[in-house]
Amino acid sequence: MASLVTADGTSFELAEGETLVGRGERQVGDPPKVNLGHLPGGLSVSRQHVRLRQDHDEWHLTVERQSTNDTFVDGFALPKGFTAPIKDGARLQLGEVVVIFRGQLEPGQDVDDTLDRDPLPSPPPPATSLLLSTTPPVLPQASPWVARLQPRAALFEALGVSELTRVNPFEGLMVDAQTWADEQTYHRAAMRLHVLSDHGWGIVQGLEVVISPGAPGTLLVRAGVAVDALGRTVLLPEDTQLPLPNDGGCAYVSLQYADEPTQPQSAWDGNEHATRLIEQARVTLDCQRPKPPALELARFVSTGDLRDAVDPTTPQAGEIDLRFRERQFVRQPPDLTIAQLLVGADERHRLGLRFLAREIAQSTPYRVRWAGGVSLDQPIPSGVSMLYLTGQDEFPPLSPSQLDCLRTYLASGGVLFADACRGGDWHEFVKSVTGIAGELGVELQAVERWHPLLLSRHVLAAPPLAGAGDPGLSEAGGMIVSSSDYGCAWEGGPADQALGRERIRAALELGVNVAVFGQQRRRPLDVLDFET
Secondary structure, three states, rough: OOEOOOOOOOOEEOOOEEEEEOOOOOOOOOOOOOEOOOOOOOHHOOOOOOEEEEEOOOOEEEEEOOOOOOOOOEEEOOOOOEEEEEOHHHHHHHHOEEEEEEOOOOOOOOOOOOEEEEEEOOOOOOOOOOOOOOOOOOOOOOOOHHHOOOOOHHHHHEEEEEEOOOOOOOOOOOOOOHHHHHHHHHHHHHHHHHHHHHHEEEEEEEEEEEEEOOOOOOEEEEEEEHHHHHOOEEEOOOEEEEEOOOOOOEEEEEEEEEEEEEEEOOOOOOOOOEEEEEEEEEEEEEEOOOOOOOEEEEEOOOOOOEEOOOHHHHHHHOEEEEEOOOEEOOOOEEEEEEEOOOEEEEEEHHHHHHHHHHHHHHHHHOOEEEEEEEEOOOOOOOOOOEEEEEEOOOOOOOOOHHHHHHHHHHHHHOOEEEOOOOOOOOHHHHHHHHHHHHHHHOOEOOOOOOOOOOOOOOOOOOOOOOOOOOOOOOOOEEEEOHHHHHHHHHOOOOOOOOOHHHHHHEEEEEEEHHHHHHHHHHEEEEEEHHHH
C-alpha cells in the first residue's frame, strides 16, 4: 500500500486509484483525501492541493488548479494543472509541508525515509524521478508575439474574482449574512461574465445628450441602458437635465454605476443597516475625460451658444460631439488603434485618416480607436497598431531618446506608416525617414507581390498609385515608407487634382491593409480567430 510519510514518522495511506491531498476534511464529491492541515505549516497547504493517482504500477501527481502555494517534487517546481510521474522515495513539498512518497520499491532499491537531506542547490537540478537525465531541459525560444500575450485575461480583472463559488444548499444549512452575500456574489459575477464575454461593454440603447428643448442653458441626457467596463448594467430610467457650464473649456458628460442604500433596519449591534441597495446611474459633467468603468456620453467646448450638431458624424465648433460614445456589440470586436505621429505641427491628412478609420470599421472585424496626435517625447500609447507620419519636407533628425521611443514602439508589434505628401520637397521627407530606418538598423525592402502588406485584408497585386520605376512602398521591421501620397488619396486627391474612384478605392484598401498588418504584427492570433 502506497503512503505519505512525515518527518515524525506519521504515515498516511493512499487509496487505490486516486487520492486528494490537501487541508481540511473531505467534501462531498471528493475522492479519498489525506488531510495535512494539522501538521506544522499545514495552513500553507491548499484545501485541494494535489492528486495522487495510481495507473497500474506507476503513480502520477497532478497539481490542482485552485492550489495557491507552491508544489515541489524533489526540488522541481510544478505549475498548476501539471501532471508528473513520481517514484518511490520522492520528496514532496506542498506549501511548507514536506512528506516522502512511499510506493512500490523497485528491485534492489533502498529508499531513505528521512527528511533530513542535504539542501538542494539553487537553482535545483532537475530530479531524476521526473526526467530521464540530469541535464537541464533546453526550452524552446518563445516567439516575440508570445511575450506580448497578456499574463492574465483582462476579463478576470474586470470581474474581480478568479472563480465562481455558489452556495450548496442542504437541510440544516445555516443561512446567515455571509451565506446571502456569497450567493449574490455568485449570481452577479456569473451575469457579468456572460455580458462581458459575449457582448462586451458600452451603450446599449438611448443615453443621447442634446440641448434641452425649452430650457436654455440646459443639457438633456435621454433615458437609456448601458453596461460598464465591469459588466454592471446601468439603468437611467428617466431623462436627466444638467446645467450647461459657460467657462469656455472642454467638458465631458459621463455615466457611472452607483449603489444607493435604502430601507434601513435596526440590527443586533444597535446600528441601522440598509436592507436594500438600489443600482443607480449617476450622470456627471466634468472637465476631465472619464475613465472606465465610467462611460462617455458626449463632449463639447462649453460656450454660451452650444447647440446640437447639424451632422452628428461631423460636429462643428460649438456643437455637441457624440462620436466618442462606446457602443455595445453582440460580439465584442477587438480594438484596432491608429494615431498620427506629429513631427513639428504637421497635421495634414487628418481628414483622410478619418475616412480610413471609417473604412477599417466597415470592412474589417475590428473596432477602430483614434489615439490622436502623438509625439516621440513621450511613450506611444499602448495598443496603437498603426502610427501614421506624413510630411513634404525634410525634418530634423530624432534625438537618442526619441529613437528609443520609436524602437520600443516597433518592438511592441505595431507599424510606422511614413507617407510622403506630394507637395513641396517630398523627396527630402522620404530621405529623412530612410535615415531614421538606418539609425534603427532597419533595411527597407521594396514591397512586391505576395508581401503580407498586399494580402493582410484586401488582395492587391502591387502597391497602388506607384509610378513607373518607383516601387512606391518599402517595408522592414514594421517601418513602412510610401512615396505615393496615400493620405491625399484618402481625401479624394490633392486640392488641385480630384482622383478617380478606382484610385481612391485602391488607396483606401492599401490603408486598411497597413492598419490590419500592424494589428496582425501585434496580435497574430486575431488572424486565426477571424478566419475560423
